[in-house]
Amino acid sequence: MEKAIIVPWEEDELTHEFFVPEYIEKMALEVLEHYDFSVQNMHVVTTKPDKGGSIWKMETSSGPKSLKLLHRRPTRSMFSLGAQEYLVNVKEARVPPIVKTKDGNDYVEAGGKLWFVAEWIESLAPVTKDLEGAKHLCNALGEFHLLSKGYVPPQQAEVASRLYKWPATYEKVINKMDWFRNIANAYEEMPASPHLLNVLDQFEEQAKRSLEKLNESSYLELAQQGNEYWGLVHQDYGWSNGQMGANGMWIIDLDGVAYDLPIRDLRKLITGTMADLYRWDVTWVREMIKSYHEANPISSQLYDILMIDLSGPNEFYKNVKEVVYEPELFLNDQTTAMIQTIVDTDQTKWPVLEEIKDDWKGIEQT
DSSP, X not given: OOOOOOOOOOOOTTSOTTOOOHHXXXXXXXXXXXXXXXXXXEEEEEEETTTTEEEXXXXXXXXXXXXXXXXXXXXXXXXHHHHHHHHHHTTOOSSOOEEOOTTSOSOEEETTEEEEEEEOOTTOEEXXXXXXXXXXXXXXXXXXXXXXXXXOOOTTSOOOBOTTOHHHHHHHHHHHHHHXXXXXXXXXXXXXXXXHHHHHHHHHHHHHHHHHHHHHSSHHHHHTTOHHHHOEEOSSOSTTTEEEETTEEEEOOOTTOEEOOTHHHHHHHHHHHHHHHTSOOHHHHHHHHHHHHHHSOOOHHHHHHHHHHHTSOHHHHHHHGGGGTOHHHHSSHHHHHHHHHHHHHHHTHHHHHHHHTTTTTTOOOO
């Protein structure tokens, strides 16, 4: 196998959107020699050039397949591939099956990365971007979390767990607010700097309140039930990774799965959806939580953690943290507008959280 080590690559005006360096294309063909099918054609459907990952769709003698070059460390990728195998073979989840190599392996190691082939599920289509679509996504997410319980990774895989890291994650957000403040002061002549400085205090205060509530909550008690008890979160779940097929909702792109409290995925889905609406809508939030709960019941303790996680400055942090890389490019007029949109949307969040905070009172602890 080729000795070259795969590294991230840059796209420029001479490359197209799904450009993959030639040495990686050659390596892909060598990887495919490990499989018991012939390839009629293959084309790149997505890339992660900044991390060194890619996905090809292939027409083969055994039907449509995907070839994935996983950008993470091989031992980390073993964790997610083991999860995919578990979900398909043990739990019969609607997750694309992995195609074995001629030697019966789940993957091929080449260029310092893992590659694998999976079935391409032809019938998949995104759900509608409305409340019904959001409910389908949440229900499928709950089912995924429920089925992932009990997963034990292969012995050689590293254990990917975020279950015990919530306080550290909240603290990191608080600490980064000072970074943002220092950068905005250092680049005070940039258009977005004064706007960023104007709102930092309020979002920093949100982050501090959320950490206080987390420390007062049942979080540690819940986390101590352990990785296998809670199962896996997807970490990148949304309209593109939960899709409708002929026999129900499928979940794809499991490369980043990790152990965690399941409502972290649900929180991300809710906050992202509300950002897309440019306002928080109490009906949407209630129905999304209810649809999830129908597939994977939420205890009142877990609901409290969800409320705490929703109260953090999630969208602000997610969108502003890029400032640390290239402040002179980031702190422009577009960022000014983005910050204002986040502030306006955030103002609509608090009445919604106030209205739903007691919805789970009296729900039995599970």
